[in-house]
Amino acid sequence: MKLLNTYDERDEAEDAAEKLIGKKRLASERDATVVIYNLFGVPSWGNFHRLGMYNLNELKGLLERRAEWQPVDQSRHVEIIATLSTAAKNHAIDIPAHWF
Incomplete structure (x- = not known):
């Protein structure tokens, strides 16, 4: 824990x-x-999502409409992934490949 x-x-x-x-x-x-x-x-992505942390709900929405991304969506995705990379390192967990 x-x-x-x-x-x-x-x-x-x-x-x-x-x-x-x-x-x-x-x-x-x-x-x-x-x-x-x-x-x-x-420390799991499921638990972080249930707690509303690391903009995971926003990431989920972005990924659901990935084919329709505008430049602002791509930029936001990069920001969220950067945050998740830090969290992944701090908690020794991997970011799922389909989130990239």
Whole structure:
């Protein structure tokens, strides 16, 4: 398990934890008067998509209409893939080839 995301609100963190598949753990941490909630789980693209991270929903929409891309869509795709490359490296997971 790895740290997937951090939340400021307990309810939001608990809702996110419910969306995950696989092992998961929610841990709170206090710094002075502020409490943050760390969500640990299995780093997978499915879990990241369920959490609404890394613009995966936008990528899905782009890929569904790939044949109709305009230059702005191609540019956005490059930006999303760059972000996903960093996330993939940080979490030691591969980006599916069909996303390129």
